[in-house]
Every structure is written in structure tokens, then in C-alpha cells.
Amino acid sequence: ADGAADVTDTTKAQGHHLHHVTVTSGSIKVGDRVDCQIDATLRNRTRLNHSATHLLHEALRRELGDHILQKGSLVDSQRLRFDFSHGEPVSAETLASITAMVNDQVRANAEVSTELMSMDDAIAAGAMALFGEKYGDEVRVLTMGADGFSVELCGGTHVSRTGDIGLFWITGEAGVASGVRRIEAVTGEAALTHVATMSQTMQSVCGALKATPETASGKVEALRAEVRDLEKESARLRQKLATSTGGDLTQDAVEVDGIKVLAAQIEGATASTLRDTLDQCKNKLGTGVILLAAVDEGKIALVAGVTSDTTDRVKAGDVIKHFAGELGGKGGGRPDMAQGGGSDVAALPAVLASVPQWVATQLG
Known part of the structure; x- marks a missing residue:
């Protein structure tokens, strides 16, 4: 050829x-x-991951229980992926125990042996078969680990001794279906690279936190508590600002057919702040139609409010639907309060200026 x-x-x-x-x-x-x-490098790396999958399977059964059954697996030269039956996430502590158990078998450097025998003899020897897998009259029994740690039926390529795996490290655990969890892991050089990368990341994090690996977790929790306190203080100040801003804005309201109409943009506001300010404006005006806007990172937030004595003539949901549409967005809500958004920031001043005329049209 x-x-x-x-x-x-x-x-x-x-x-x-x-x-x-x-x-x-x-x-x-x-x-x-x-x-x-044969690509010797690819095959050898794949063998490490395949053999580690067998050790992982047995470690899962010993740590979590005999209900653990293999539901799928992927083995290549870069990593291994193992799906198994289990009804809840595996805790970090349990994953650490499983990792330690597998690495104990790796360090034992036990010989990996294979033997051909009948299916009946294999089952009698304690070999684990995969549910749903079809086997012939003669099967290949693979035994690995100290004191026969893992005994399974398998026809694949494996290491000669468990020590060849070098290092086993779990990189992730997640649910993939109802009652099925997935563990991903690496072995050999890939595991060493992964651990080295994590170590470098930890050093960077500790440097930023001015902490050690032992104190980093506590430092993070302290920072999270500080952030929560700052968020509470920020919310309090926003509420205070809304009260002050609401009173000031009402001076800009215009009267349309006996109803006060207020349309304004509030600098630095958030959607939450707008809602607080809207409530203050409604209380201050007594009777009226209000549309408030704020711009954040190129997006427009809108809230509209109509006092209860006016909702039979103008509805807040209609206000938002119309003006959000004018700004390239959408929204809706109740007759007395509605919210939405838009994207045409350049059009916002003209749109707000047109609110009194639109209200007049609705009242007419």
C-alpha cells in the first residue's frame, strides 16, 4: 500500500x-x-488510566457500598472518566479517602495478573462482571492490588504492576443523570502536572490573601463575611438614597389632565434602587404616572408606577411595554407597577421626554 x-x-x-x-x-x-x-507512548498512558479505573471502581465500592455499579467509562491517554450508580454527591472528604485508597494500591506496586477461565470459575473466584455485558464461555480475569484488591473480568490492556500508575488524582465529581455520578481523574505524568498546577495556583491565592495554605480557607471565609456586611450596608445606603432622590425628583413632575407625570433617568442606580425610588415617588406625588430609568454597562433598566387611583385610566404594564419597545427592549407587569429593559441608550433622553405626551394620548 x-x-x-x-x-x-x-x-x-x-x-x-x-x-x-x-x-x-x-x-x-x-x-x-x-x-x-504501535504508538508506545499513547498505549502506555492509556494503560495507566485503564488500570486506575479498576482500582477506582473497587475503592468506590469499599468506601460507598456494594450498590456501586459501573454505568460507563472512558479511558484515553490523557485521563479517565468513570460513571457509577450512586444517589447523591460524593463529599470532598470521601473523595480524598478514595484517592488515598487508590494511591495506597499504587504504592504497593503489586503485580497485575491475568488468567483465562470459565465464567463459572471466574464468579466463584470473586471476579466482578459488568451488568449488561456479554461474555463468552471463556473469560479473562484481571487481578490487581495488594491481597487481590480488585478482581474483574476485562480483556483490555493494563500495567504490569500497580506502581506503574505512578500517581492517581481525582479532578472532578458530578452528576450526569438521575442516580448516576461521574468521577474524572488523571494518572502518571498528567497527575503530576495537575498537582503542580494546583500548587502554583494555591501559592498565587495565598500571596493575594497574605495567607498560608493552612490559613487560606479561614481568610476566605472572613472576606466573605466582610462582603456580606458591605452588601447590607450598601443596601441600607441605597434605600436612604432612594428616599432622598424620590423627594427631589417629584419637583420635576408635570401635570397632564389633572395627573402628575414624572419621567427621569437616575445616575448610578440599579434595578433594585429604581424600585425603591419608585415607591418614594408614588408616596410623594399622591396621584400620578412615573417612569424611571437607569443605565448600567450599556443596558437600560426601567420601572413604571401608577398610583391606585389612576390605574383605571393608565396602567404601568402598558407604560413599560410601550417605552421598553421604543428602547429596543421589552417588559411588563401589574397595573400599578411594572419593569423592563432596553438597549438603545442614545434614544433614552428623547423617549423620557415623550412620556407626558403619551400619557395625554392615553387619557384622551
């Missing part, structure tokens, strides 16, 4: 092993004779 191809996957169908390839040069046709070469 004058072509070359990379084998990307192998599957089994009707008793045959199928190799999936990507042609990288030339061409390949039926009947060609090919020379095969």
Missing part, C-alpha cells in the same frame, strides 16, 4: 474486531498489505 492511516478506534461486531482509521496520506484499498506500528 502507498498510503498511511492512524487507527482512531476499535470495535467488535459479529465476532470480528474492526479498526477505525483516518487516512493521513495516499490511499488504502481492500486487499492491501499493511505494516502496523
Whole structure:
């Protein structure tokens, strides 16, 4: 053959092993004779992750219980992924125990052995079979770890001794379906790189916090408490500002057919501040229609209010729907209070100036 191809996957169908390839040069046709070469680096890294998956499976069963069953897995040269039956998240403490248990087996450097036997003999020997998997009359039993830590049926490629794995490290745990959790992990050089990266990150965090790894958690909690206190103080000051601003704004209201109309933009306000200010304006005006706006990071927040004695003539929801639409947005709400937003900041002054005329049209 004058072509070359990379084998990307192998599957089994009707008793045959199928190799999936990507042609990288030339061409390949039926009947060609090919020379095969194993990518030793890729295979060795994949073996580490595959063997670690077996140790992880057994560690999960010992730590969480015999209800743990494999629901899926992915093993490649970079990482491993293991899905298993479990009804709740696995705590950080339990994950640490599982990691330690697997690494204990890695450090034991026990020989990994394989043996072909009948299915009945394998089950009698305590081998674990995967639910739903089809097995032939003769199966391959894989034993690894000190004192036969893990015994499973498996036909895949594995390390010679558990010490070859080098290091096992869990990088994540999450739910993927009802009653199914997923653990992702790395081994060997990838695990060392991951741990080194985490160490560097911790050093950077400790530097920013002026803390040590032992005191960093407490420092973070103290900062979070400080932020909560500042947020409470900020909310108190916003409320105070709303009270003051509301009283000042009402001086700008105009009268339309016996109803006071107020439309204004408030600098530095948030959606929450606008609602507080709206309440103050309604109380101060007594009778009226109000539209307040604020701009934050190029987005417009709008709130509208109509006093209860006026909602039979003008509704706050209609105010918001109309003017939010004029500003390229949308919104809605109750007859007495509504909120929305827009994006056309340049049009905001003209839109606010048009509010009295629109109210006059509604009243007419």
C-alpha cells in the first residue's frame, strides 16, 4: 500500500474486531498489505488510566457500598472518566479517602495478573462482571492490588504492576443523570502536572490573601463575611438614597389632565434602587404616572408606577411595554407597577421626554 492511516478506534461486531482509521496520506484499498506500528507512548498512558479505573471502581465500592455499579467509562491517554450508580454527591472528604485508597494500591506496586477461565470459575473466584455485558464461555480475569484488591473480568490492556500508575488524582465529581455520578481523574505524568498546577495556583491565592495554605480557607471565609456586611450596608445606603432622590425628583413632575407625570433617568442606580425610588415617588406625588430609568454597562433598566387611583385610566404594564419597545427592549407587569429593559441608550433622553405626551394620548 502507498498510503498511511492512524487507527482512531476499535470495535467488535459479529465476532470480528474492526479498526477505525483516518487516512493521513495516499490511499488504502481492500486487499492491501499493511505494516502496523504501535504508538508506545499513547498505549502506555492509556494503560495507566485503564488500570486506575479498576482500582477506582473497587475503592468506590469499599468506601460507598456494594450498590456501586459501573454505568460507563472512558479511558484515553490523557485521563479517565468513570460513571457509577450512586444517589447523591460524593463529599470532598470521601473523595480524598478514595484517592488515598487508590494511591495506597499504587504504592504497593503489586503485580497485575491475568488468567483465562470459565465464567463459572471466574464468579466463584470473586471476579466482578459488568451488568449488561456479554461474555463468552471463556473469560479473562484481571487481578490487581495488594491481597487481590480488585478482581474483574476485562480483556483490555493494563500495567504490569500497580506502581506503574505512578500517581492517581481525582479532578472532578458530578452528576450526569438521575442516580448516576461521574468521577474524572488523571494518572502518571498528567497527575503530576495537575498537582503542580494546583500548587502554583494555591501559592498565587495565598500571596493575594497574605495567607498560608493552612490559613487560606479561614481568610476566605472572613472576606466573605466582610462582603456580606458591605452588601447590607450598601443596601441600607441605597434605600436612604432612594428616599432622598424620590423627594427631589417629584419637583420635576408635570401635570397632564389633572395627573402628575414624572419621567427621569437616575445616575448610578440599579434595578433594585429604581424600585425603591419608585415607591418614594408614588408616596410623594399622591396621584400620578412615573417612569424611571437607569443605565448600567450599556443596558437600560426601567420601572413604571401608577398610583391606585389612576390605574383605571393608565396602567404601568402598558407604560413599560410601550417605552421598553421604543428602547429596543421589552417588559411588563401589574397595573400599578411594572419593569423592563432596553438597549438603545442614545434614544433614552428623547423617549423620557415623550412620556407626558403619551400619557395625554392615553387619557384622551
